[in-house]
Structure formats: C-alpha cells, structure tokens
Amino acid sequence: MTVDNETEMTPVVAEDRSVASGEAGVNVKPSHRQRAGLDLTPQPGAGTVGTITVDNPIMSSRDVNVYYGDKHAIKNVSLDIARNQVIAMIGPSGCGKSTFLRCLNRMNDTIESARVTGSITMDGRDIYDRRQDVVQLRARVGMVFQKPNPFPKSIYENVAYGPRIHGLAADRVELDEIVQTSLNRAGLWDEVKDRLANPGTSLSGGQQQRLCIARTIAINTEVILMDEPCSALDPIATARIEDLIDELRASYAICIVTHSMQQAARVSQRTAYFHLGDLIEVGETDRIFTNPRHKLTEDYITGRFG
Amino acid sequence: MTELTEGHTVKGYDVDLAGLRIRLLEMGGLVLDQVQRAVAALAGADGPAARAVLAREEQVNGYDLRIDEDSITLIARRQPMASDLRTIISIARAVSDLERVGDEAKKIAYAALDSGGKRNTKLSAQLARDVRHMAHFAASMLHDALDAFDRMDATGAVNVARRDTELNAEFQSAVRRLVTQAMEDPRRLAAVLDAVTVLKALEHVGDHAKNIARHVLYVVEGRDVRHEDTNVLIAMGEGK
Numbered sequence: 001m002t003v004d005n006e007t008e009m010t011p012v013v014a015e016d017r018s019v020a021s022g023e024a025g026v027n028v029k030p031s032h033r034q035r036a037g038l039d040l041t042p043q044p045g046a047g048t049v050g051t052i053t054v055d056n057p058i059m060s061s062r063d064v065n066v067y068y069g070d071k072h073a074i075k076n077v078s079l080d081i082a083r084n085q086v087i088a089m090i091g092p093s094g095c096g097k098s099t100f101l102r103c104l105n106r107m108n109d110t111i112e113s114a115r116v117t118g119s120i121t122m123d124g125r126d127i128y129d130r131r132q133d134v135v136q137l138r139a140r141v142g143m144v145f146q147k148p149n150p151f152p153k154s155i156y157e158n159v160a161y162g163p164r165i166h167g168l169a170a171d172r173v174e175l176d177e178i179v180q181t182s183l184n185r186a187g188l189w190d191e192v193k194d195r196l197a198n199p200g201t202s203l204s205g206g207q208q209q210r211l212c213i214a215r216t217i218a219i220n221t222e223v224i225l226m227d228e229p230c231s232a233l234d235p236i237a238t239a240r241i242e243d244l245i246d247e248l249r250a251s252y253a254i255c256i257v258t259h260s261m262q263q264a265a266r267v268s269q270r271t272a273y274f275h276l277g278d279l280i281e282v283g284e285t286d287r288i289f290t291n292p293r294h295k296l297t298e299d300y301i302t303g304r305f306g
Numbered sequence: 307m308t309e310l311t312e313g314h315t316v317k318g319y320d321v322d323l324a325g326l327r328i329r330l331l332e333m334g335g336l337v338l339d340q341v342q343r344a345v346a347a348l349a350g351a352d353g354p355a356a357r358a359v360l361a362r363e364e365q366v367n368g369y370d371l372r373i374d375e376d377s378i379t380l381i382a383r384r385q386p387m388a389s390d391l392r393t394i395i396s397i398a399r400a401v402s403d404l405e406r407v408g409d410e411a412k413k414i415a416y417a418a419l420d421s422g423g424k425r426n427t428k429l430s431a432q433l434a435r436d437v438r439h440m441a442h443f444a445a446s447m448l449h450d451a452l453d454a455f456d457r458m459d460a461t462g463a464v465n466v467a468r469r470d471t472e473l474n475a476e477f478q479s480a481v482r483r484l485v486t487q488a489m490e491d492p493r494r495l496a497a498v499l500d501a502v503t504v505l506k507a508l509e510h511v512g513d514h515a516k517n518i519a520r521h522v523l524y525v526v527e528g529r530d531v532r533h534e535d536t537n538v539l540i541a542m543g544e545g546k
Binding site for chain 1: 313314315316319385386387388389390391392528529
C-alpha cells in the first residue's frame with residue numbers, strides 16, 4: 001500500500017496555506033526546498049492519506065490536538081470542511097471522531113480538563129480567538145445530538161427560542177415565519193402544524209430529532225454538526241433523517257459522526273476515517289468505500305477489526 | 307490488503323466469502339476439464355466422450371446459478387465494502403466468463419460429434435497439431451488465470467493477459483493455413499469451417515481467461531481494467 005500523500009498533497013496544502021497566510025500571520029509560502037520535497041518539517045495532514053483540503057472551505061482545521069488531562073485524544077488533525085457537502089466521520093469508539101466534531105463549535109470548552117491546540121478557522125477566522133463570541137459561533141455551527149433533546153417546551157417554542165434570543169425576528173409575524181420555514185425545511189411542518197402548542201417531547205423519536213434539526217437551522221446556521229443523529233431511531237425515521245440531510249446539504253455544510261458505515265456511505269460525499277486519535281484517511285465517499293488506500297481504513301470498513 | 311477471505315469480526319462472513327471463492331474455483335476446474343475433454347474427444351473422434359462433455363454442461367450451469375445466488379445473498383446480508391465488495395463483484399463477473407468457457411467447450415464437443423459422422427472431415431496432421439497446440443495454450447491460460455484468482459496474484463494475472471496476445475497470433479496463423487488448405491482442395495471446405503469454429507472457440511477461452519485476469523487486477527488494484535489495453539496491464543504488473 002503506497003501512501004502517495006506527500007507527492008499529491010504538498011502542492012495543494014502549500015497553495016492553500018499561502019492563501020491563508022494573510023490571517024495566519026506566519027510565513028507559510030513554500031520555499032524552493034519545500035517545493036523540491038526536501039523540507040523535512042511535517043506538512044499539515046502529513047500523516048493522513050488522501051486530500052485534506054477542499055476549494056473554498058467553510059471551516060479549516062490545522063494540526064489540531066485535543067487533550068483530556070493526560071489523554072491525547074486527537075493528534076495533529078488537519079481537515080477542511082466544504083460548503084454544501086456532507087462529510088462523514090467514521091472510526092471505532094474512542095478514535096476521536098466525536099471529539100473532533102465537538103472542536104468545531106467549541107463544545108469541548110465545557111469540559112474542564114480538555115485542552116485544544118492548533119488552529120480551526122471559519123471563513124478564515126480563528127474560532128478559538130479570545131474575541132470569538134462562543135454563543136455566536138454555536139449559532140453558526142449548530143449541533144444535533146445522538147438522543148433527541150427538545151427543550152421541555154412547546155413545539156413552537158423549541159424552534160422560536162433561538163431566533164428570539166439572537167434577535168432575528170422583529171415581531172411575532174416574522175417569528176412565526178421563521179418557525180414555519182425551519183419546520184418546513186426539517187420536513188416536519190405538515191406533521192405538526194396543527195399542534196404547535198403541544199410539548200416537543202410529545203413527538204415520536206424521529207420527529208423530535210427533526211424538531212432539533214429545525215431548532216438548529218432556525219438561527220442562520222451555516223454548519224450542522226450531527227453526532228450519531230440516527231442511532232436512537234428506527235429504520236424509517238432514520239431514512240427520513242437521511243433524506244433530510246441530503247436536502248439540507250443544498251444550504252448547509254454538514255458533518256456527521258456515525259457508527260453505521262452504510263449510513264456514512266449513503267449520506268456523505270466525503271468520508272474521514274479516524275483511528276486512535278489520528279485522522280488516517282480522507283477522501284471521496286465513493287472511493288473510500290470501494291477502494292480505500294490505507295490498510296486501517298480497509299480493515300475497519302470491511303469489518304476486520306480485531 | 308489482498309488477504310481477503312479471513313479475519314472478519316463476524317466469522318460467518320469469512321465462511322460465506324471463502325465458500326463463494328471455493329465454489330468459483332471448483333467451477334473453474336470443471337470448465338477447464340470440459341475444454342480439455344472436448345478437445346480430446348475431437349482429436350480422437352470419440353463420440354461418447356463428446357456426449358459426456360455435453361452431459362456435464364448442466365453441472366456448469368448449476369454452478370453459475372448457485373454462485374450468482376450466493377453472491378446476491380452475501381451482498382444483501384453483509385453489505386460488503388472495499389476489497390470484499392470488489393471480490394464479490396469480481397467473482398460474479400468471473401462466473402459469467404467461466405459459464406461462457408463452458409459454452410465454448412460445448413461447441414468443441416459438438417464439432418467432435420460431427421466429425422465422428424463424416425469420414426472425409428478428418429483433420430490434416432498440421433491442423434490437428436494446431437488444435438492441440440492452441441488447446442494446450444488456452445487451457446494453461448485458463449488454469450493460470452484461476453490460479454491468479456485463487457491467490458489474488460496481480461503478477462500472475464498480468465502474465466495471463468500478456469499471453470492472450472500470443473494466443474491471438476496463433477489463431478491468426480492457424481486460420482491462414484486453413485484458408486490455404488481450403489483453396490488447395492475445395493472439397494475440404496466443410497471440414498475447414500468446422501476447424502475454424504473449434505479454433506475460434508479456443509481463442510474465446512483465452513479471452514475469458516484474460517477477462518478473469520482483469521477481474522483479479524480489479525480486486526488487487528481497485529481499478530476496473532476491463533477495457534484497458536494489454537500494454538496498460540503489463541505496465542501495471544511491472545509496478546506502474
């Protein structure tokens with residue numbers, strides 16, 4: 001198995017970095033030695049097989065490390081998140097896929113012992129910058145969890161809460177409109193339009209999850225993070241969420257962590273495989289599931305893990 | 307990465323995959339034997355032997371159906387990915403190649419039956435040599451293709467593909483000799499046409515062997531090379 005990362009990656013990364021050098025404030029223009037492949041300093045994503053970069057990414061992580069106390073949960077992960085695309089993060093339990101996902105909207109901030117190094121940018125701006133308003137960040141980068149967790153409020157209020165606290169609606173009419181649009185986009189409107197005052201928790205599991213998605217997209221979200229959004233759902237509810245993900249991709253960047261390889265293969269355009277904190281391989285989903293390049297990826301997706 | 311049959315966490319998956327491969331190789335052995343027996347029947351103008359070949363065709367078809375069915379079941383039950391998926395797809399493709407090799411053996415067996423009936427169609431010594439030579443060549447290609455499939459050996463597969471060019475050249479020159487014979491003695495025209503059918507069948511056996519070699523390369527390299535030129539395959543075998 002050849003790792004053609006070096007030859008294939010270097011120019012892409014170099015180009016990407018020189019574009020980003022304005023904000024990064026460091027000289028990352030590739031030297032002649034680098035271009036000649038003589039520089040031994042590791043490039044971002046050097047340990048990863050495949051192309052970590054995309055054109056015009058909405059988010060970019062470079063050399064991200066996460067520590068929980070002494071535990072090194074993520075090691076030098078560099079990965080771009082593309083606009084209008086679904087990227088699936090797969091890997092065995094404890095591989096760091098959820099940890100990485102949580103870095104993207106600073107959910108790890110809530111964990112006392114967690115420490116994040118490296119850079120994560122959104123539209124070129126460092127999201128770990130001290131001046132970054134975390135509430136604002138989480139509005140732009142929303143999250144849907146494994147277990148549907150609607151607020152203990154009405155269906156309407158579940159969706160209206162975010163726009164209201166972010167001041168997105170001038171009046172009740174506008175708020176109604178946001179609630180309807182969001183529920184519509186989440187494919188839930190027709191099922192709940194006659195009982196908006198009922199508690200969110202009165203809905204079925206699949207409906208609750210779609211309510212959570214509606215809640216997420218009600219506030220000008222650009223990136224939706226999903227942490228095993230279907231693992232508590234039956235196959236039909238799962239299919240509806242997957243169908244919804246496919247529709248939402250027209251308007252959002254979506255990162256989904258899933259234990260189901262079939263789900264990753266169904267919903268994503270790009271797949272990232274994590275193993276023991278390393279990002280092993282990234283590539284087009286079509287290729288990853290038919291012809292992965294790394295032995296570990298192959299072993300995992302074919303079900304040969306010991 | 308080409309160690310394909312073992313090591314799944316779900317042991318039953320290994321059993322299913324191994325079973326599929328074993329049945330494919332069994333079928334390969336059967337059709338190889340069919341070709342060899344058909345050619346022997348032709349050489350010896352042995353009618354009963356030819357009929358025995360035709361009678362075994364049903365077994366070949368049985369393998370064809372069984373392996374297809376098992377492949378579909380395996381896909382439905384296990385959702386194979388990556389090299390497993392490529393292996394199963396390649397097995398399904400190889401089965402249809404083997405099934406057609408079986409058909410070619412059938413054509414040769416029919417030719418053997420025909421020649422038994424007509425006295426003056428006995429092959430000339432030169433033609434008998436041509437048939438023997440091509441039959442040996444095609445059978446060894448098929449044998450090596452199956453061997454490459456068994457071991458998922460890219461180098462072996464490339465060698466099979468390489469030899470197909472030689473087999474085609476043999477076919478061309480044998481046909482040229484036949485045309486000369488037909489011109490010298492037009493009464494032998496019917497015999498010549500029968501002989502062309504047999505040689506053509508053997509050439510097809512070589513083509514199917516080459517296809518099987520390509521399926522091996524698809525599993526090993528992850529690249530579909532069914533429509534690639536032989537030179538591209540040879541380049542692959544020499545490490546790109």
